[in-house]
Amino acid sequence: MNGDVVLDVLVGIFLVAGGLLSLVAGIGLIRFPDVLSRMHSATKPQVLGVLLILLALAMSLRNGADLGTLVLIGGFQLSTAPLAAQMIGRAAYRTGRVHRESLDVDELADRSGTAHDRGE
């Protein structure tokens, strides 16, 4: 077994793993009850799924210039996913789209100006 075959097998495994994570996120989006729990499943393909597929792509291309672009894509995905998730979570909390009975702790409950404060 030479190196190319091993790399090809690894490419296949990483691609299937990325696809599985995407499918898990799809199932989670359908079955979870509110925005916050759907965000939890949405992060699977956004970070690990995309990174696995980019890793497979890097191992398939084996080229320095393409590797730079892939690092750019992965870095951008890693740096923007938490930003967007934080904004979505804040908007969900402020517009009252949160199942309060499913929360263990609500640290914002006694803050003024929140949705809870206005009785929404």
Next chain:
Amino acid sequence: MTVAVVVVAVLLSAAAALALTRVVRGPALLDRVVAAEVLISIMIGALGAEAAVNRHATTLPILVVLSTLGFVGSVALVRFASGEEA
């Protein structure tokens, strides 16, 4: 390798269909934003998988644009949903 291609295609198609169902059903704009973000990630995955299987780098710029578009689009929609001032 062919088996892996078929499996990945089926997995990503099913995931995209489920995410699209959530985009259609909502119920709120924020649910749709989350589902649309997942859909963009799945598109990045599908384009990347296709490029990895066929060993070409033609679609790499599209991947960069898609990852930017997912972020900018969701931030814009969330700001609209929460009704914040600029």
